[in-house]
Amino acid sequence: MKLAxxxxxxxxxxxxxxxxxxxxxxxxxxxxxxxxxxxxxxxxRFSGNGYPDHLLHVFEYDTSVPTNDRAIAELDVFLxxxxxxxxxxxxxxxxxxxxxxVMHAYLATPERAAGVRRYVNVDGxxxxxxxxxxxxxxxxxxxxxxxxIGGATNVDLTSLGHTxxxxxxxxxxxxxxxxxxxxxxTTLVLPEPVVRIAGRATFFPQNExxxxxxxxxxxxxxVRVGSPRTTTTSADGAFGxxxxxxxxxxxxxxxxxxxxxxxxxxxxxxxxxxxxRLQVSKPGGIGDQVDRCPTHTAVTVxxxxxxxxxxxxLEYDGTDVLAPAAAPKLRQVLAAFxxxxxxxxxxxxxVALPPFASLPFLTATDTHLATAPAAPIRxxxxxxxxxxxRTVVVRNxxxxxxAVTVQFKDxxxxxxx
Numbered sequence: 001m002k003l004a005x006x007x008x009x010x011x012x013x014x015x016x017x018x019x020x021x022x023x024x025x026x027x028x029x030x031x032x033x034x035x036x037x038x039x040x041x042x043x044x045r046f047s048g049n050g051y052p053d054h055l056l057h058v059f060e061y062d063t064s065v066p067t068n069d070r071a072i073a074e075l076d077v078f079l080x081x082x083x084x085x086x087x088x089x090x091x092x093x094x095x096x097x098x099x100x101x102v103m104h105a106y107l108a109t110p111e112r113a114a115g116v117r118r119y120v121n122v123d124g125x126x127x128x129x130x131x132x133x134x135x136x137x138x139x140x141x142x143x144x145x146x147x148x149i150g151g152a153t154n155v156d157l158t159s160l161g162h163t164x165x166x167x168x169x170x171x172x173x174x175x176x177x178x179x180x181x182x183x184x185x186t187t188l189v190l191p192e193p194v195v196r197i198a199g200r201a202t203f204f205p206q207n208e209x210x211x212x213x214x215x216x217x218x219x220x221x222x223v224r225v226g227s228p229r230t231t232t233t234s235a236d237g238a239f240g241x242x243x244x245x246x247x248x249x250x251x252x253x254x255x256x257x258x259x260x261x262x263x264x265x266x267x268x269x270x271x272x273x274x275x276x277r278l279q280v281s282k283p284g285g286i287g288d289q290v291d292r293c294p295t296h297t298a299v300t301v302x303x304x305x306x307x308x309x310x311x312x313x314l315e316y317d318g319t320d321v322l323a324p325a326a327a328p329k330l331r332q333v334l335a336a337f338x339x340x341x342x343x344x345x346x347x348x349x350x351v352a353l354p355p356f357a358s359l360p361f362l363t364a365t366d367t368h369l370a371t372a373p374a375a376p377i378r379x380x381x382x383x384x385x386x387x388x389x390r391t392v393v394v395r396n397x398x399x400x401x402x403a404v405t406v407q408f409k410d411x412x413x414x415x416x417x
Contacts (some may be wrong), residue, residue, distance in 0.1 A: 023050070023051055023052075023055055024055075024088060024090060024091060024092045024117050024118075024179070025055045025056075025057065025082055025083070025086045025088050025091045025092070026046060026051065026055060026056055026057070026091070026092050026093075026094065026179070027057045027058070027059055027078075027079060027082055027091050027092070027093050027094070028042075028043070028056075028057070028058045028059070028093075028094050028095075028096075029058075029059050029075070029093060029094070029095035029096070029099035029100075029102060029103060030058070030059075030060065030061075030096060030097075030099050031063075031095075031096045031097025031098040031099045031100075031124070031163075032063045032097055032098040032205075032360065033063050033204070033205040033360060033361055034063065034096065034097070034098075034099070034205075035058075035060055035202065035204075035205075035207055035277050035279070036058040036060060036199070036200075036275035036276075036277055037275065037277045037279075037302070037304055037407075038096060038163060038166055038167060038304050039058050039094075039166075039167075039275055040167075040273055040275045040276070040304070041167045041168075041172075041189060041304070041409070041410055041411055042166070042167060042171070042172045042175070043056050043058075043273075043274070043275055044189045044190075044271045044272075044273065045169070045172045045176075045184070045186075045187060045188075045189060046172075046176070047271070047272070048185075048186060048188070048189065048190040048271070049176060049180075049184045049185050049186065050185075053272075053274055054085075054086065055086060056274075057078075057082050058275060059074075059075055059078045059079075060202075060207040061074055061075070061102075061207060062205070062206045062207055062208070063098060063205050063206075063207075064205055064206055068098075068101060068102050068105060071102050072102055072105055072106050075102065075106055076106070076112065079091055079093075079112075079115060079116075080115075083115060089115075090114075090115055090116055090117040091115065091116060091117065092116070092117050092118045092119070092120075092179050093116050093118075093119050093120070094119075094120040094122065094175060095119070095120070095121060095122065095124065096122040096123065096124060096163070096165075096166045097122070097123060097124045097143070097162065097163075097166075098124070099124065100121045100122065100124025100125040101124065101125050103119065103121070103131060104125050104127060104131045107119065107131040107132030107134065108131070108132065110132070112132070113131075113132030113133065113134060116132065116134055117134075117135075118134060118135045118136075118137075118178065118179055119131060119132070119134045119135070119136045119137075120136070120137045120138075120139070120175050120178060120179070121136060121137070121138040121139070121149060121152070122138075122139045122141070122165055122166045122171065123139060123140055123141035123142075123143050123144050123147070123162050123165045123166070124144065124147075125147075126144070126147045126148050126149060127149050127150065128149075128150045129149070129150050129151050130149060130150075130151050130152050131149075135178075136149055136151070136152035136153070137152065137153045137155070137174060137175065137178040138152045138153065138154045138155070139155050139157055139165055139171055139174055139175075140154065140155065140156050140157065140158060140165075141157050141158060141160045141161065141162050141164065141165030142158050142159070142160060142161055142162060142165075142329070142332075143161075143162035143332065144162075145158040153178065155174050157170060157171060157174075161305060161306030161308070161329075161332060162306065162332045163304055163305065163306060163332065163334060163361075164304075164305045164306055164410070166304075167304045167305060167410045167411075168305070168410070168411075169187035169188070169411065170187075172184065172187055173187050189270065189271055189411060190271060191246055191270040191271055192246065192270070192271050192272060193246070194243070194272075195243070195244045195245070195246050195269050195270070195271060195272050195273075196240070196241040196242065196243060196244070196272045196274075197240055197241060197242045197243075197244050197269055197272070197273055197274075197276055198238070198239065198240030198241040198242070198273075198274045198276065199238075199239060199240060199273070199274065199275060199276030199277055199278065200233070200236065200237035200238050200239070200276075200277060200278070201214070201233045201237040201239065201254055201277075201278040201279075201280065202237050202277055202278070202279055202280075203279070203280060203281065203282045203285070204279040204280065204281055204285070204286070206282065208237075209233070209234065209235055209236035209237030209238070210233060210237045210254070210256070210278075210280055211232070211233050211234060211235055211237065211256075212232070212233050212254050212255055212256040213230065213231075213232055213233075213254075213255040213256075214230070214231050214232060214233055214239050214252060214253070214254055214255075214278075215228035215229070215230050215252075215253040215255065216228055216229045216230075216231075216242060216250055216251070216252055216253075217250065217251040217253065218245075218248055218249070218250060219249050219250065219251045219265070219393070220249070221376055221393045222265075222376035222377070222393035222394050222395050223376070223395075224251065228253070229242065233254070233278075237278075240274075240276075241272075241274070244269045245268075246268055246269060246270045246271075247268060248268060249265070249266070249267070249268055249392070249393075250265075250266060250269075251263055251264065251265055251394075252264040252265075252266075252278060254278055254280065259280075260280075260287075260401060260402060260403045261397075261401060261402050261403070262278065262280050262402075262403045262404075262405065263394070263395070263397060263402060263403070263404045263405070264278050264405045264406075264407065265379075265392050265393075265394045265404070265405070265406045265407075266392070266406075266407050267390060267392060267407075267408060267409055278405075279302075279405070280403070286356075286359070286362070287403065289355060289356065289364075290337060290339045290364075290399070290403075291339055291340060291341055291342060291343050291399075292339070292343075292399040292400045293340070293343035293398075293399060293400050294371065294398040294399075294400045294401075295340070295343060295345065295370065295371055295372070295398070296339065296340035296343065296345075296368055296369055296370060296371060296398070296399055297369040297370075297371055297377065297394075297396040297397055297398065297399055297402075297404060298337070298338070298339035298340075298369075298399035298403060298404065299316070299337075299338045299339075299367075299369065299377070299379065299394065299404045299405070299406060300335055300336070300337050300338075300403070300404070300405045300406070301314060301335070301336045301338070301379060301381075301405075301406045301407075301408065302334060302335045302405060302406070302407045302408070303334065303381065303407070303408040303409075303410055304334060304410040305383075305410035305411075306327075306329070306332050306333055306334060307322060307327040307333045307334070307336060307363075308327060308328075308329050308384060309322045309323060309324045309325075309326055309327045309328055310322075310324060311384035311385070312327070312381065312382065312383060312384045313380075313381070313382040314336055314379075314380075314381055315378075315379070315380040315381075315382070316338065316367060316369060316377060316378070316379060317377060317378050318378070318380075319347075319349075319367075321336070321338055321349060321365045321367055322336070323349055323350040323351070323365070324350075325350060325351060325352050325357075326350075326351075326352045326363050326365055327352075327363050331361075331363065332360070332361055333361060333362065333363045334361045334362075335361060335362050335363075336362075336363050336364070336365070337353075337356060337362070337363070337364035337365070338364070338365050338367035338369065339364070339366075339367065339399060340366065340367065340368040340369070340399075341353055341366035342366075344368075345368055345370075346366075346368060347366055347367050347368045348366040349365060349366070349367070351365070351366065352364065352365065353365065353366060369396060370396065371396045371397070371398045371399075374395070374396060375396055376393045376394065376395060376396070377393065377394050377395070377396050378391050378393050379391065379392050379393070379394060379406050381408050383412065386412055388412045390408060390409075390412075392406050392408070394406060
């Protein structure tokens, strides 16, 4: 890690970031079932190329609503607020998937389009002409391999997953060049010696805030060390900023009276992050489809780079759960649930469980992770195309009272390059 920090600091010193007053604020707009999570990595890359935090914003909306009228009206207010706070006459907007449909409708009104300088359309809607007549970059990934916007700069990245097109260094390089008129100094997520973490606890996929008590523990191999830092999440779910050591692992424990206690585990935070999301399910939501009992642990693993069976591996204590039926490319799986289906104490790998098998971006496997005796579970990803593997260790909390989420980064940091 020391080498990574030295390399990151040297790269930072060698770059000459543009003055903040010469930069246009950037607003990210997510797609269906999305959130600020899809923009964590590229916000860090923009930050590493001279964009201060106050110029990087995410518009979040409720994608459980089937129409976009409410999202468009809320976006109108949101963008006006960003322009006012940053004293900018216009913003740059980068939208992904369903977010591009929101933006095409938004930009169809000339008065609205006048407040946007440049627009990036990522693996979403096609059109005969640039939305609102704006300078437009269109990136096309594997979900829209034949996409096109007439008169725009169209770039094919069709070897990448649908969300990977948005989160990848390759996608960022094109975004930065289009918005700044030159190549980025670096497409790495550069480490920092002082890291601050902030975000929101939210309901998935509504993006509504979740108030509660938040305890942040340092963990070593899944075991808590010392005493937690205790804070609360506000009515909109906001928390932080909290200082973090970029060399350490942390567990975020969200406690709400009468509800499951949620435990979130991450890789070390090597760079400050304001877009962290602690996602939980509303009553009647997807979390109710997980069988829960005191004898097994239920784990959800999230990565904003699609899981592809046969090319990626996701292992629990060395056992791969990504059988071909669990995460084929066409499913564009971002979140993999693992729990003991029927609480029978037996794993049945190779079958994607209903209803997850028919839901966008989700999958689930029948995986028995015993809670007795108390022990750590090693959750390991082997990432395609890199030869890299990373492990996050969690405790085997009983699923009748606890939920566990692991979020892997969608990139390999400097320790793995």
